[in-house]
Structure formats: structure tokens, C-alpha cells
Amino acid sequence: MNVKEIKANIKNCATLRFNVGDGLYIKPNKSKNGGAWELRYTINGNRRFMTLSGLGFPEKSLAEAKAEAAIIKHQIKNGIDPLAERARQSEVEIITMNDLFNDWYKEKSKKLENPNIPFRQYIRGVKPYIGNLRVEDVKATDIRKIIQIINDDGRPSISNKTLYLFKHLFEHANKLDITQRNPASAFKESDAGGPTKSRDRALSFQEIEITLNVLRGNLGIFTYDNYLLIILLIIFGNRKTELTKAKWSEFDFSKNVWDLGIRNKKKSDIKIPLPKEVMPIFKEIKERSCGSEYLFPARKKSNSGHISDDTLNHALGKMFGSKVSKKQYPNLLGAEGVKHFTLHDLRRTCRSLLAELGYEGNKVTRYLNHSIKGVAGIYNRYDYLEERREIASTLAQRILPLAKINLISEEK
Known part of the structure; x- marks a missing residue:
């Protein structure tokens, strides 16, 4: 089907979509005298329609639509479902430590008795130092620096809790296959604030x-x-x-x-x-x-x-x-x-x-x-x-x- 025939079909089409050829379809929008490009494909025995990215017809020409469809068909031939891949890419991308914390906190905050505690620990003790670092770029020396700063500030129990927060964050990253490293894993309580001592202070x-x-x-x-x-x-x-x-x-x-x-x-x-x-x-x-x-x-x-x-x-x-x-x-x-x-x-x-x-x-x-x-x-x-x-x-x-x-x- 050529461009002239496509335009005529859009004007006279009485169905939801019509076939252009080579698995390409157009879903008409008569008010704009155009339509969305779609590709029909079969994978794992299931037939699906996929709207092509970007502009529809006539802004995206027939040649451009065929070129994009050819790339997608190559993926399908290699067992990749383009719709599933698009859904994955639309998920929140976790790149930095801030991204990682936000994803972990969204999942865990509903289960924690006091979600404000880890939130404050991260915002005050972690974010200013490594919040914008890529998860993969965080080193054990970064972990040591942060827990030592908190401990030197006279807050040993907070230093311990921040270390535990690091361990949880990187376990979360491991679970999501963001990284296979956990730079906090080798650190123990003695490296942070030390064993927590029971307080006995009471005022007379x-x-x-x-x-x-x-x-x-x-x-x-x-x-x-x-x-x-x-x-x-x-x-x-x-x-x-x-x-x-x-x-x-x-x-x-x-x-x-x-x-x-x-x-x-x-x-x-x-x-x-x-x-x-x-x-x-x-x-x-x-x-x-x-x-x-x-x-x-x-x-x-x-x-x-x-x-x-x-x-x-x-x-x-x-x-x-x-x-x-x-x-x-x-x-x-x-x-x-x-x-x-x-x-x-x-x-x-x-x-x-x-x-x-x-x-x-x-x-x-x-x-x-x-x-x-x-x-x-x-x-x-x-x-x-x-x-x-x-x-x-x-x-x-x-x-x-x-x-x-x-x-x-x-x-x-």
C-alpha cells in the first residue's frame, strides 16, 4: 500500500485499524487525517499489536515505519518480546544511591514501625556524601568514612544504625541485580560505633x-x-x-x-x-x-x-x-x-x-x-x-x- 492509498483508507476506514503490509497497521485518527503506526507480531504463540514509538502517519513516513518495524522483527526473531522490553524500560531506573534508597524506602517504609528513622539517617548521614554516586561506584572506603564521621560526632549508636542501613541497601541492590557487590558487608559493629551499651543515666x-x-x-x-x-x-x-x-x-x-x-x-x-x-x-x-x-x-x-x-x-x-x-x-x-x-x-x-x-x-x-x-x-x-x-x-x-x-x- 502506498501513501496515497493509506490516506484514502484513513478517510474511508470503518474498522479500528487496517493492514498496510508486512505486519504494519494504521489505527486511523480521522480528525487529524492521520493515524498511529502499529506492528502486529506473534511470539510464544501469542499475537500482539504494538504501537511504534514517536509520531504516527503522516509525520512518520511509510519508509521510516518499515525501517523501525524491521528492527523490531529482528528482536522478535531472537526471542525478545518488544512489548515486554518496553515495559521493563519504563520502570524506574536505579542508577545512583539516591535512586536505590528511594526504591528501597518505597518498599520498606510500609513495613517499618518508624520509617522516619532510616529516612533521617540517609538524608543527614549518607546523601550529602554519596547520594549522587552511581551504586557501582560506591567503595568500602566511602562506607568507612561516613560511619567514622558519625561516630566521631559522638553518635555511636547512629553510626551502627547507618552501617546496618548500608547493608540493607546493598542487599536490595543485589536482589534487583543492580550490582553483585556489597561494600558494607565486611564491616562489623566494632568498625562503627561498637557494641551498644545499656544506658544507666537517671537524674536525681x-x-x-x-x-x-x-x-x-x-x-x-x-x-x-x-x-x-x-x-x-x-x-x-x-x-x-x-x-x-x-x-x-x-x-x-x-x-x-x-x-x-x-x-x-x-x-x-x-x-x-x-x-x-x-x-x-x-x-x-x-x-x-x-x-x-x-x-x-x-x-x-x-x-x-x-x-x-x-x-x-x-x-x-x-x-x-x-x-x-x-x-x-x-x-x-x-x-x-x-x-x-x-x-x-x-x-x-x-x-x-x-x-x-x-x-x-x-x-x-x-x-x-x-x-x-x-x-x-x-x-x-x-x-x-x-x-x-x-x-x-x-x-x-x-x-x-x-x-x-x-x-x-x-x-x-
Whole structure:
């Protein structure tokens, strides 16, 4: 069929497509007086139609269409299905480490309990150094450099976790046949941060008083919202994100109960009793949240709506002189004799203070939302709600006078 005959067929065609010859077809588009070039072929006993790449008729001439069809037919003759090959090429191409991480994270983030952890590790610790490198070009020396930088920065546990992230990423690359190398495989925990040591840091009542005095005297650096958060963490012994992500809808102030539900590490349903002593703090937080659904709304533009997971960490780091922002402050807490502690140490602090106040046993276990061990844990379904309310009240009576919330409110 020649060009003149093709044009006539397009104008008069009453079918979906018509045969041009040599397996070539045209699917007419009468409004444009043209059509899409298609190739009909058979492979593995199956007949298929494939639209040729680029332009259709008349922009792509009959000669050009025949030339492209000849190449495709040669592939088919060698057992290559052109449609399957085109589908493969349309998939996301993984070339750089950034590509690899994005593909791994897309698959794994739905299965991880806290997907933000590996995301932060990669964005902060890996991407700036080798994010744009080809996967094949990453060397063992690159891995060593990164884990040593993190370890030298005083974050040995993060160094370990970053090494594990490297191992997972290259296992993913091996699985996808992107590379057969794993430059992280030979490294052990001892090459990164070393074996993780159990922390035993807990603050005494005296240290808490000194700490709160320093924080209260530097609210321009630490902020009042962070100050209120620290007080609640000490009294309730919560994990940080249980408070930073808390919504007002979880609180029933008519019953003075915080229904945390399963939004906790143990994924076990729990209600937290709120003693009357802490109500002034929640009143302050309510006023400062300015109508947000969160107790502690985001301070910058954010998709989450609540403050960043790192906000409180960075604030406390600044008080110990860590360089976590453009401006570095002196070690204000260390200058007053307070040894370094982390936010999670406040949870251990809460447990130690309760022991000092004479509280032990299952009610303390439930207060910290730990599982009761052994047979008792299987059969004892009592929640110790009122006992926990008494514990919170006693601890609040010891902590709040040190916090001097009323004094700050009067100054405002």
C-alpha cells in the first residue's frame, strides 16, 4: 500500500485499524487525517499489536515505519518480546544511591514501625556524601568514612544504625541485580560505633531542680513549649513521640484520662490517668496550641501538623553546647554540674524517682506501659488505673514545685 492509498483508507476506514503490509497497521485518527503506526507480531504463540514509538502517519513516513518495524522483527526473531522490553524500560531506573534508597524506602517504609528513622539517617548521614554516586561506584572506603564521621560526632549508636542501613541497601541492590557487590558487608559493629551499651543515666531530684532552673532561665533558647514537654516527660515517663504527636481528641478532661490507645511502642491499649496537679500545665498548653488539633503544633511549615521529632532533641542538645544549629551555645547545663543526659533518660529517671518514693511492682510496670512478665502477665488484666493516678499525683507534687509554672505564668 502506498501513501496515497493509506490516506484514502484513513478517510474511508470503518474498522479500528487496517493492514498496510508486512505486519504494519494504521489505527486511523480521522480528525487529524492521520493515524498511529502499529506492528502486529506473534511470539510464544501469542499475537500482539504494538504501537511504534514517536509520531504516527503522516509525520512518520511509510519508509521510516518499515525501517523501525524491521528492527523490531529482528528482536522478535531472537526471542525478545518488544512489548515486554518496553515495559521493563519504563520502570524506574536505579542508577545512583539516591535512586536505590528511594526504591528501597518505597518498599520498606510500609513495613517499618518508624520509617522516619532510616529516612533521617540517609538524608543527614549518607546523601550529602554519596547520594549522587552511581551504586557501582560506591567503595568500602566511602562506607568507612561516613560511619567514622558519625561516630566521631559522638553518635555511636547512629553510626551502627547507618552501617546496618548500608547493608540493607546493598542487599536490595543485589536482589534487583543492580550490582553483585556489597561494600558494607565486611564491616562489623566494632568498625562503627561498637557494641551498644545499656544506658544507666537517671537524674536525681536535685539534678532535676538544677536542670529546670537552667532551662527556665534560658527560655529564649529552649522555649516554653519545650519546657512544658520536659516536665510532662519526667512526671509520666512517656516516650517522647507519645507526647509530641498527642492530639486533644485523645484527652477526656471530664474524666481526667488520656486515652493513648495503641499509639505506643508496645501497641497495647492504655489509658493514662491525669492527676489534678497537672491540669494547670495542660491549660497552658491548650492556650499555646492556638486551636491546633495537636498539643504541640508544628512551629514551621510541616505536613505532619505536630512539632518535628527532632525539635526537643535539638533544644536539649543546645543546652549542653552541642552544635545542632547555626548558632552554638555554651554548655549551660554542664556549667551547673549536670552531666549529659538524653530525652529517653527521663523515662529511666521517672522509674528511679518512683522507686525512691516507695513505688514498686505491677502498678509501676503499667505506669511505664511495660508488659507484666511471666504467668502474671497472662492472667493479670487489671489496669491499675487509680493506683497509677495516685503515683502520678505523688510525683507531680514533687516535680511541679521545682518547675515553678505559676511563676512563669505571672511573668507572662
